[in-house]
Amino acid sequence: MKHALITGGAGFIGSHLAEALIARDYRVTVIDDESTGTAENLAGVRDHFNFSFVHGTAADKGLMRSLVADVDEVYHLAAAVGVQLISTAPIHTIETNIYPTELVLSELLRRKRDGYAVKLFLASSSEVYGKNPKPIWAEDADIVLGPTTRTRWSYGASKAIDEFLALAYWRQHRLPVVIGRFFNVVGPRQTGHYGMVLPRFVEAALAGRSLIVHDDGHQVRCFAHVTDIVNSVIALMETETAVAGVYNIGSDQPVSILQLAKHVIEAVNPKLEVQFQSYAEAYDADFEDVRSRIPDLSKLRRTIAYRPQFDLEATIRDVLETTRARQRR
Ligand SMILES: NC(=O)c1ccc[n+]([C@@H]2O[C@H](COP(=O)([O-])OP(=O)(O)OC[C@H]3O[C@@H](n4cnc5c(N)ncnc54)[C@H](O)[C@@H]3O)[C@@H](O)[C@H]2O)c1
Secondary structure, three states, X not given: OOEEEEEOOOOHHHHHHHHHHXXXXXXEEEEEOOOOOOHHHHOOOOOOOOEEEEEOOOOOHHHHHHHHOOOOEEEEOOOOOOHHHHHHOHHHHHHXXXXXXXXXXXXXXXXXXXXXXXXXXXXXXXXXXXXOOOOOEOOOOOOEOOOOOOOOHHHHHHHHHHHHHHHHHHXXXXXXXXXXXXXXXXXXXXXXXOOOHHHHHHHHHHOOOOEEEEOOOOOEEEEEEHHHHHHXXXXXXXXXXXXXXXXXXXXOOEEEHHHHHHHHHHHHOOOOOEEEEOHHHHOOOOOOOOOEOOEOOHHHHHHOOOOOOOOHXXXXXXXXXXXXXXXXX
């Protein structure tokens, strides 16, 4: 039986990953400081005999050393996530996104030197592409970030450093790493507290409020259901040829944020309205957004059998149903 450690496993994606690995007969240990996630997200696996939860930080060297000592795979998802969090807590974002990655890699190197190669999945982000002007982003596209005076780019820069570091551990020490750049991931248990758009829209619509759309709403994104993302992550970790690769993971079906708002309104209550808000009001005066973010998934499709089960309509329906059910509890 394989033993996996998930950092950030009480978060949105991590908790779905924990469930999926338990369902595949893994032993799973989660470490999470519950800064944006919560142990409640793990209700579905909490009592399973193959599951354990450790409340703590992935920046704790002693704790990480003891957890890594006994695992076969690490899924490093712990991070400061969300554009809102980045603009309000930039020091926390940069430090959280870089130091624990460095720590995980150095602890895995110790294990490798002791004769055991633990495979690492590193959760990266489409933010790494920054504002690359190409309409569709393949993994070898340039990183085009804005100036360091604009806080929002620190998230993409910190994830890029994580990638550089993980690839350096592969090059210098043959530490097996797989890097996934998630595009917009949505689904049950994602919270709107940190500015994530679909849960924000769904929570507003269910409360009978107008949906707040930033700027003109013509920003284009691709939304993928978390189940499809988690299945891709596990498939990549099961594929030997995926090692040392960087993969876009997400949906490649574009939709504008205004269209997304209209889909939610249609599904909940056609009388609801959209209200536009400037970026300056939503974040800060120097906020800069990315107009369009569409992945090229051909590398993912060449490497694993990528067959998403959810289109946008089914994804919105699922988020609506699970949010309603949660609100009834
Ligand atoms: N959701 C998306 O659309 C998306 C897109 C791109 C990349 N990602 C990446 O996927 C990963 C998971 O994101 P998510 O959407 O599930 O966000 P999330 O906030 O729900 O999950 C992150 C988890 O990490 C935990 N955490 C933060 N700092 C920690 C620390 N120092 N030690 C231990 N735990 C810590 C949080 O409490 C939380 O449970 C992140 O690395 C994120 O950058 C997500």
